[in-house]
């Protein structure tokens with residue numbers, strides 16, 4: 030009778046949110062996996078059994094065993110330790126891309142949604158940026174800016190900002206017509222207060238959902254760029270650079286390529302599931318669509 | 320109707336113009352002198368100055384942009400020093416593998432995504448639906464280059480079913496080409512089927528509850544016909560959109576996949592151009608890809624009017 | 633035996649399974665339709681009219697509903713009787729459209745927007761009558777002419793969005809009639825139409841019934857429509873038949889308090905009974921199925937204590953049936 034009990038109990042917004050979260054076991058599992066990945070990345074030094082750069086030529090390309098759980102790479106480095114450290118870089122880059130694109134995209138989206146004039150200009154540029162495939166635009170930007178971890182972040186932020194702008198602008202256009210925003214305006218609440226408090230609070234959940242997706246895209250794109258040699262320099266271990274440098278040994282030592290890839294899939298998939306779940310939980314109207 | 324399409328075409332032309340400007344000015348932002356870059360380390364200052372002059376690099380940036388635009392409109396995308404040929408020629412030489420790869424991948428993606436999406440919608444909420452949705456979600460989050468490496472290991476290296484890489488000898492026949500394309504196209508197709516699956520499912524769900532589907536059942540039509548003719552027929556418009564969208568995405572996906580499989584396509588060209596900072600090629604490729612994107616979008620608009628009698632005039 | 637009814641529903645119950653548990657919006661419904669007769673079903677929104685008709689068509693949503701009791705006996709053209717409540721999918725498919733046809737309430741959305749009217753009719757004809765493409769097309773045109781669509785040959789190539797609501801409903805009727813059904817189910821076919829069109833469509837259905845001798849199960853919540861078209865009337869309330877009779881006796885001497893209340897709402901009568909209006913109590917919130925007693929009791933001005941406790945049984949008398957404890961005292 031647990032179900033009927035919970036449906037009788039009054040629920041606050043937060044309690045309701047967590048109840049829905051727990052009802053969706055898959056979303057919960059995804060959240061836990063991400064939590065583990067993030068904690069592992071933060072405390073990489075404490076977790077990893079080996080120094081990620083420590084080479085032992087005697088143990089080159091060893092298959093996974095009790096010592097090197099995911100085997101060793103072409104320089105005898107421990108693949109497991111490098112995946113943890115690589116996660117630190119990959120997730121860090123992903124998180125930075127999210128922060129950049131959400132803050133800039135959020136601001137531009139608000140402005141576009143609120144000011145007609147700016148809207149025309151901003152949306153034209155957004156359209157132009159979105160006319161190029163993500164990865165192509167990103168490698169072009171990295172080529173122009175120079176290959177470094179920071180420039181990869183910058184390039185990917187530019188690539189994904191238009192998505193945020195679109196989402197925020199659309200929500201802003203809806204919210205600004207809502208009665209309470211009109212009322213606030215009529216009461217003489219200053220314009221940027223309206224913008225930042227009322228509208229922002231209301232577009233928070235679509236932004237959160239979009240941020241989760243962008244995190245996933247960024248992790249995938251960073252790996253792609255690094256793989257192409259147009260991303261993070263090969264001496265910094267990220268999941269992308271690990272696959273890139275390991276690919277020529279894949280015939281002899283598949284683990285060098287397999288495990289970093291699995292890490293990418295696991296994290297990206299979890300982010301996607303979390304994003305979908307958040308969307309469902311925050312906006313029941315959207316549940317059926319996609 | 321024509322007016323609507325004309326307006327869309329105009330909007331898309333503006334998009335293309337902005338892409339052009341963006342590409343041009345961002346390229347000028349790049350560190351280092353392009354002329355020095357082209358000539359390499361051993362070039363003398365004199366040589367560099369001469370090259371700057373021939374390419375107009377000594378003129379003000381806006382003038383350079385004007386000149387460049389003029390050239391672009393007359394179909395000249397510049398000259399690649401590295402490749403010793405005009406960019407248009409370089410692109411044209413590499414177009415075939417990319418084109419076949421994209422079309423072949425789209426075919427595979429559609430063959431997976433459309434039936435899967437239909438099945439998923441028809442069996443909504445059941446095991447099959449969950450399995451399909453789960454697969455789609457997984458496919459969308461696999462890096463294509465990694466899947467490519469895994470496939471090469473399994474199907475080419477271990478099983479020996481396909482060539483490991485490349486596009487075959489220059490005079491190889493169509494069948495030989497297909498053999499080289501099947502593996503990369505499968506990778507791209509699988510990864511890109513996810514979007515098609517989700518879209519097909521969503522648009523089928525929208526129509527499966529429609530009154531006219533009930534009418535079709537009330538006629539006594541077999542379920543297969545109800546779903547394929549009546550429901551799917553009405554879900555076609557959004558599905559065509561997503562096919563177009565996927566084709567555009569595939570062009571981006573091809574860049575990475577071509578590199579993995581050593582296919583001599585435009586993607587491969589762009590990557591090597593980026594690595595050696597061959598800016599004319601990068602600019603040209605970006606413009607062409609944006610133009611293709613714009614054309615695909617326009618084609619979708621036109622297709623709408625052909626499919627949906629409500630829009631047709 | 634010629635007098636056996638074409639369709640005989642006995643004790644039909646339909647149960648839905650939803651998030652909030654099970655509900656049974658149709659409970660123990662019995663009614664029958666004879667050939668060459670129009671049986672009207674009246675009742676307010678949510679009383680189970682559509683669910684009953686979908687049960688006959690075998691079009692209830694499979695995933696969420698089931699026929700939880702009773703039988704739907706249909707006398708087929710070959711003389712045998714089938715229980716549609718327990719028929720196989722294949723048998724239902726052969727009957728649907730061929731022997732039993734249905735018209736729906738929403739003419740605007742009930743036709744496929746991407747197929748021409750002609751194609752949609754021809755599709756049914758080819759399926760059930762085995763016509764080839766050309767003959768089916770000709771049949772479609774013939775049917776459109778039959779439902780008085782002007783310039784039928786040209787109209788057959790039109791898409792639904794080219795047509796007005798009344799025109800589309802005619803096209804729906806043409807589609808339903810295209811395979812000469814023995815039973816036509818019309819679920820509020822005129823509700824979405826304006827009054828003049830409504831009258832034309834009613835006349836059309838009645839004319840087709842006379843010409844073909846089919847039985848019609850006509851669902852509506854409009855007693856004015858019933859007066860015009862019905863031979864027999866069943867009144868639904870909250871998933872049950874509360875009264876069923878020939879049209880004339882029902883209109884002249886309604887027995888159930890609910891029927892009387894409905895009739896008093898007709899404009900022609902409302903004036904006459906100015907001093908005696910309070911027959912229908914306001915709805916107490918949503919009409920929820922009551923746990924015990926008469927379903928109508930909460931709204932009935934004649935209700936007594938036992939009406940709330942004991943559910944009345946269906947009583948039959950001189951060709952009428954009624955479900956009320958007090959009908960003899962009240963009438």
Ligand SMILES: Nc1ncnc2c1ncn2[C@@H]1O[C@H](COP(=O)(O)OP(=O)(O)OP(=O)(O)O)[C@@H](O)[C@H]1O
Nearest residue numbers: 648650657676677678679680681682683684693853
């Ligand atoms: N698919 C369904 N799932 C759950 N409940 C349903 C479903 N269809 C109908 N019902 C329930 O069955 C009851 C009867 O519905 P029905 O459509 O038969 O009413 P109706 O008499 O046709 O009303 P109206 O005049 O509005 O058409 C309603 O209370 C409705 O909630």
Ligand SMILES: [Mg+2]
Nearest residue numbers: 681682683819
């Ligand atoms: Mg109804």
